[in-house]
Amino acid sequence: MSANAADANVWVFGYGSLLWHTGFDYMDVQPARVQGYHRALCVYSHVYRGSKERPGLVCGLLAGGACRGLAFRVEATSWPEVRAYLHEREMIYDVYVPKWVNARIGPTLGEIGKVYTFIANPKHAQYAGRLDVDQIARLIRDGQGTSGSGLDYLTNTVERLAELGIRDRTLERVLAATQRTS
Secondary structure (H helix, E strand, C coil), rough: CCCCCCCCCEEEEEHHHHHCCCCCCCCCEEEEEEEEEEEEEEEEEECCCCCCCCCEEEEEEEEEEEEEEEEEEEEHHHHHHHHHHHHHHHHHCCEEEEEEEEEEEECCCEEEEEEEEECCCCCCCHHHHHCCCCHHHHHHHHCCEEEEEEEHHHHHHHHHHHCCCCCHHHHHHHHHHHCCCC
């Protein structure tokens, strides 16, 4: 287990559905920014937001840029259970690579610490690659899985980011495109 030097508690970085559907107990939540990765709708969803026949699309972290989200502090004694939960949820098809990355954490993004997060694997069959906005919007609009629609996923993510004062113009453009794509 890797943890911050100051204590044995663990930070988990959320950038997609963890922002609005965390699913685990945490001690604290703070704004966070990961440098070197950006949020992208780049992972085909065959279960939660789509199916193999009609895949949906969800977020992943890709190399380059920066990503703002939330860091959830998990008590060290709860970490094994939380990690198991996250792996059951996020690693259903191994399309992500779990990774410890550096982040700036806190109201002023001044504290530097390690966060545990999930990076999209560009070599995986469910990696969508670079799609244009209309292609992404169509997948989002048509995706329906065990956790609901792709449109609900995108709407919840954009709304939660807005509540946090974070603008993701790409996600906002895709959301607008879902209204015009047929």
